[in-house]
Amino acid sequence: MEKIVLPEIKDYHLIDVYIKNGGYESAKKAFTFSTDEIIDQVKKSGLRGRGGAAFLAGLKWSFMPKSSDKPKYLCINGDESEPGSFKDRQIFEYNPHQLIEGILITAYAIQANTCYIYIRGEYHKWIKLLQKALDDAYSNGLVGEKMKDTFGIGFCTNIYIHKGAGAYICGEESSLMNSIEGQRGYPRVKPPFPAQNGLWGCPTTINNVETITNVPPIIKNGWEWFSKIGEPKHPGTILYGLSGHINKPGIYELPSGTLLTDLIYKYGGGVPGDKKVLCVIPGGSSMPPLRGDQIEGVKMDAESLKAYGTAIGTGGVIVMDEDTDLVKILARIAKFYYHESCGQCTPCREGTGWMLKILNRLVSGEGSVKDLDLLVSVANNIEGNTICALGEAAAWPVKFMITRFRDYFEKRVSSENILPVRNKVHSMRNTAISIDTEQN
Ligand SMILES: Cc1cc2nc3c(=O)[nH]c(=O)nc-3n(C[C@H](O)[C@H](O)[C@H](O)COP(=O)(O)O)c2cc1C
Ligand code: SF4
Structure with a gap:
């Protein structure tokens, strides 16, 4: 190519x-x-x-x-x-x-x-x-x-x-x-x-x-x-960025429509320790995530990804393995958008802060299943109600991570998963994710 x-x-x-x-x-x-x-x-x-x-x-x-x-x-x-x-x-x-x-x-x-x-x-x-x-x-x-x-x-x-x-x-x-x-x-x-x-x-x-x-x-x-290069409706090559739990992170220039599984396994060398993929964000942190059991046959271009309820974004693929704490990941993503909101629109300014607050509650083990619905509701009230698309960028990860991984989140916040008090304090202070993006 x-x-x-x-x-x-x-x-x-x-x-x-x-x-x-x-x-x-x-x-x-x-x-x-x-x-x-x-x-x-x-x-x-x-x-x-x-x-x-x-x-x-x-x-x-x-x-x-x-x-x-x-x-x-x-x-x-x-x-x-x-x-x-x-x-x-x-x-x-x-x-x-x-x-x-x-x-x-x-x-x-x-x-x-x-x-x-x-x-x-x-x-x-x-x-x-x-x-x-x-x-x-x-x-x-x-x-x-x-x-x-x-x-x-x-x-x-x-x-x-x-x-x-x-x-x-x-x-x-x-x-x-x-x-x-x-x-x-x-x-x-x-x-x-x-x-x-x-x-x-x-x-x-x-x-x-x-x-x-x-x-x-x-x-x-x-x-x-x-x-004629790649997918006819989104032709050309794309600079796909592979980061997170991947053996060979980096930028790969490949035709549009390259299979997500090829990106991860053929080009990216798979997941360290041959672990299973739990979650993939296909186009930068604001794009709706895909479940690991959903990635087979997914083509990486604007039109094909629509069918999976997500988007190509910037082509930045973030891979998370089966041991990833998605609650912590989501809290870290929410922290980013809260920090970057310019504050002009009330739904974004206030909503990003509330989402972060609730997610930090979940991280500390003090949340409940009701919080999941509350988070989706806050995200829905941001989406479409703001001046710029940072509103969607902040709302989509929360809304789609929770709806697509509802079973995971419910299990994570249920009482038997509440962390011991000592860890609670620790996790409150350390909500930063450890996925290893090149950017960070
Ligand atoms: C919050 C936010 C951040 C953005 N950051 C970038 C960026 O860093 N680079 C970029 O090219 N587009 C970014 N965009 C998209 C731009 O607004 C714009 O659509 C893009 O630069 C147009 O270029 P294109 O048509 O060649 O994609 C961002 C959009 C939003 C809402
Ligand atoms: S949606 Fe855009 S304009 Fe509105 S507060 Fe958020 S960042 Fe600012």
Whole structure:
């Protein structure tokens, strides 16, 4: 299988090596097309966003106004703060120029003269690596004013790296724009959508790092080629991230629709100690989990996962073995979303805190079966009632973990499982999960 996003060529991150292997030729080719032709190619390719919602990239670009008296902007989302997600940093490290080339093509297609790459603030190493690649692209005349001469076109764009400051919510596209503007990272009410009213009130497109890195090969090889890779309704390769109880954690670039069991056993080397899988979260911590006895035959792409009541999200697969304490895991996940809620909406601000409080009660062995219903009820009252999707991100793990593992949770909270008092105190202080994600 050809690696599209993370090619196996030594030193591919270096500009000379990238150019020697055909780098920036796709941009050259793209600039001979009209902007509509590029958007049409990407639409037909079926490329979907890799940032979580799997929205069609070409369709999103077509929402940008053709003529506008305001400047247009492109934002590349590399905030990558969802637990279980650590794919974009591989691109920053191993293939930064294909990302930069993808940005040039996308910026041209939507006629954006200014682009921002928003990177998770904690990614110090990767910010430096990407800045070096960007500096090299500038000094080779591939970005900025000089690209007019280099490519012989009347268009140019500038690219700036913007560091986040450690807030997960700034990965949500509208708070990302507020953050770039220097405002507090609060999500905005939609509509209006960014294509109409984005950065500084101007038309803006926001795409994930992996999404944009897929663009140069689509232009190089044509949309038909891309549309035939993997599952037709969600084509291309996906950077699957394997973490948790897995022998070989890491990022695996494979065609969409790869079997979840292949990811775990063929590529990930199975579960340490040959233990059984109890639970798998297929796309980052906010996605509804699957039971271990449900994973046979599950294909990893947006459409196939819908049938199992979950979603591809960021493709970050978190594996939990049979000895995992799901109550502690869920309490830790809930703590994350409680901490990251921006506090604008009452259901999210209050609900995340209540869910954490109740889950901590269960962890300490002082909960009851009634608490399980209460948790689902709180989650249901958050879902659909908030400004941004962090509400769902917080509600889904709680709601679906409890409903799908009801037997497990009931057993765990029943009286014979109440922990001795000494352990209770200990577990109250140590609700942190021990699953070994690369990110943490
Ligand atoms: C709370 C929250 C956090 C998000 N974090 C990220 C992120 O770190 N990276 C990302 O690409 N998308 C993130 N998203 C999704 C973005 O809002 C947006 O849909 C995405 O960047 C669009 O890119 P795509 O269409 O290429 O997937 C987040 C969404 C929410 C609600
Ligand atoms: S859902 Fe939560 S994170 Fe999103 S805007 Fe409302 S309070 Fe903020």
